[in-house]
Amino acid sequence: MPLITPDYYDIASLLSEEERMVRDTVRSFVDDEVLPIIEKHFQDATFPIHLVKRCGDLGMFGPTIPEEYGGGGMNSVCYGLICQELERGDSALRSAVSVQGSLVMYPIWRYANEDLKRKWLPRLASGDAIGCFGLTEPDYGSNPSGMLTNARETDSGYVLNGTKMWITNGSLADVAVVWGKLDGVVRGFIVEKGTPGFSAPEMKGKHSLRASVTSELVLEDCEIPKTHIFPDIKGLKGPLSCLTQARYGISWGAIGAAIAVFESSVKYATTRIQFDRPIGGFQLVQDKLVWMLNEITKAQLLALRLGRLKDEGTMRPQQVSLAKRNNVWMALECARMARDIHGANGILDEYPIMRHAANLESVKTYEGTHDIHTLILGADITGIDAYT
């Protein structure tokens, strides 16, 4: 019997009953409700918005946020497993869930006042509201410290001006967490849909993450109330603390994409006949399958250990960089090898390969590019910062 779903080191036995249940729930959801429709959404460049409420019902938004605010009160390993299973379906859905939970609910829970928490967190958790996170600007991606978006204090609140770009969920969002400078210091603001001067035009023409909505955020003399600032967090550590949460989820998510292309490759290699035998019987094809299994297994162990460190409260952001960097790279390499194993069929929409490969190109870039994570790790090893 060929090995289809890789759990070569019996990672499942290291999970609690609750963790396995969460994994299996999301796995079934992806099999039943995502895989049958996702390729068409990718082709049509549409987001499967009908799944937002389902994700809320199944507890995928803000699973680690306390239950009193509508979150799941689960541990970080559960969150990781949710990301892994979702991304086995498509990186777009995992991106939407990462943004909602890690980049919108997390900062609102940690940094916003009690009224804003009570107003937004339960609705975001249930999927009745969608959120987005605006950090990147047209001229400031890897270097957000240069951001031009700014806030001016008035008697009644703050007036925001600036443009954000590449914002996941932007045009769909009911609420945006926007980062801008007040008196030269990076601060976080809550901007609600419908606020005069705020618009979120969708960006078109992506060859990657086509089933995800990506937008600009335009702030033109956009006035928000005094209460809509994160009062106590100042500087880049605010947005970076959110990115650490999201990058953690991505390091699990990428494993899901790798599993999807591995599963397809094993099935293909054991059934596709060339030279009178399955191509999986050729050593060169086996070498690729072994590489994939090897790297998926290492990535699984890395993610699980990272999750346990996170739940113990000892995880460092640099450890997240290592896992995000490694796991996304390995998933992209798996997708490329899978494309090769599938021959010409590898480019067809009948197989998930090109969709995952194209998606992973974005995943490699967002939430800190592969190279920026290399530099973060380089600085951690040497004590010498090579990127500023």
Ligand SMILES: Cc1cc2nc3c(=O)[nH]c(=O)nc-3n(C[C@H](O)[C@H](O)[C@H](O)COP(=O)(O)OP(=O)(O)OC[C@H]3O[C@@H](n4cnc5c(N)ncnc54)[C@H](O)[C@@H]3O)c2cc1C
């Ligand atoms: C589909 C998608 C969704 C996204 N969603 C969001 C979102 O929801 N919210 C948000 O705020 N942002 C989002 N982003 C933006 C993303 O975080 C940025 O694209 C990313 O930070 C990189 O910035 P950049 O594209 O401007 O590239 P740049 O920073 O211009 O980098 C270009 C290249 O230069 C390299 N480089 C840059 N600086 C250095 C250096 N010092 N040393 C060596 N190499 C360097 C980079 O590694 C990269 O290879 C999204 C992006 C994509 C593609």
